[in-house]
Amino acid sequence: xxxxxxxxxxxxxxxxxxxxxxxxxxxxxxxxxxxxxxxxxxxxxxxxxxxxxxxxxxxxxxxxxxxxxxxxxxxxxxxxxxxxxxxxxxxxxxxxxxxxxxxxxxxxxxxxxxxxxxxxxxxxxxxxxxxxxxxxxxxxxxxxxxxxxxxxxxxxxxxxxxxxxxxxxxxxxxxxxxxxxxxxxxxxxxxxxxxxxxxxxxxxxxxxxxxxxxxxxxxxxxxxxxxxxxxxxxxxxxxxxxxxxxxxxxxxxxxxxxxxxxxxxxxxxxxxxxxxxxxxx
Ligand SMILES: Nc1nc2c(c(=O)[nH]1)N[C@H]1C(S)=C(S)[C@@H](COP(=O)(O)O)O[C@H]1N2
Ligand SMILES: [Mo]
Numbered sequence: 001x002x003x004x005x006x007x008x009x010x011x012x013x014x015x016x017x018x019x020x021x022x023x024x025x026x027x028x029x030x031x032x033x034x035x036x037x038x039x040x041x042x043x044x045x046x047x048x049x050x051x052x053x054x055x056x057x058x059x060x061x062x063x064x065x066x067x068x069x070x071x072x073x074x075x076x077x078x079x080x081x082x083x084x085x086x087x088x089x090x091x092x093x094x095x096x097x098x099x100x101x102x103x104x105x106x107x108x109x110x111x112x113x114x115x116x117x118x119x120x121x122x123x124x125x126x127x128x129x130x131x132x133x134x135x136x137x138x139x140x141x142x143x144x145x146x147x148x149x150x151x152x153x154x155x156x157x158x159x160x161x162x163x164x165x166x167x168x169x170x171x172x173x174x175x176x177x178x179x180x181x182x183x184x185x186x187x188x189x190x191x192x193x194x195x196x197x198x199x200x201x202x203x204x205x206x207x208x209x210x211x212x213x214x215x216x217x218x219x220x221x222x223x224x225x226x227x228x229x230x231x232x233x234x235x236x237x238x239x240x241x242x243x244x245x246x247x248x249x250x251x252x253x254x255x256x257x258x259x260x261x262x263x264x265x266x267x268x269x270x271x272x273x274x275x276x277x278x279x280x281x
Contacts, residue, residue: 077116083107086117087184089173097125098224100167102188111162113191115246120253121167121189124223127273131257134221136203136241140279143208150257153243156198161240166190167267195261197242200235200277213279218260221275228269229280230262238263241274 053059077084086101093099103119131150139145170189173180180186209232216235219227230239242261243250250256255272262269 141213
């Protein structure tokens with residue numbers, strides 16, 4: 001992944017960052033001759049302070065009324081936090097459809113990664129799946145093959161766990177030595193969410209695994225049809241069939257409407273947009 005185009009892409013990234021800050025701060029930023037340091041970018045972002053709003057004065061926002069309830073039906077972070085975003089580097093992969101974005105770890109507080117900032121990894125882009133037309137099929141070496149609708153899955157007892165999900169490529173940006181400026185780029189291929197779903201073992205109970213059933217092929221419904229083989233021990237231990245993250249339905253990026261989640265295992269085994277589990281020997 002190391003690449004000589006790094007300097008160019010860093011310039012492009014900082015130019016993009018300059019575009020995201022308020023225009024007066026941007027003028028400052030550009031005037032200072034842009035030395036391409038992350039520290040300078042940060043100064044530009046926080047640089048604009050209107051002293052009239054500081055004590056002992058009454059700040060402007062205390063002298064007027066703000067927008068009322070439901071002016072934003074689905075809440076978003078303060079506009080002053082607009083640099084807290086997922087990022088990728090253009091030279092990492094040939095195309096954004098099969099690529100990865102990183103979480104801004106340097107800005108995150110506490111344990112939970114907010115849904116909008118969970119790192120993303122796709123092999124064929126994000127499929128748009130209508131949950132009413134999506135099914136999870138469990139077949140192969142089972143007594144009773146079954147096809148579950150999303151409603152079926154949600155009728156089973158649910159379980160929530162707080163756990164990290166990490167791409168095994170995390171850190172790979174520097175496997176050949178230091179080259180990145182921010183934690184986001186060096187280690188941002190990791191997230192921690194509360195995942196809610198049904199235990200895979202519960203569903204396997206329903207279909208009845210035959211004695212020679214030792215492995216499970218999990219297949220996604222994305223254009224890549226990405227699949228991984230999961231040993232039966234993991235499936236019966238703590239694997240979850242997950243439909244919610246941090247209290248709301250999975251984000252499309254994270255596998256809406258349903259994904260496999262293997263706690264503590266390489267992220268790639270947690271197959272998203274899960275459509276099929278085939279039990280094999
Ligand atoms: N169907 C499908 N599942 C997938 C992938 C994919 O491309 N397609 N990427 C995998 C990889 S390599 C990782 S690291 C995780 C990333 O999960 P996230 O995008 O929710 O962070 O999903 C895994 N599951
Ligand atoms: Mo991954």
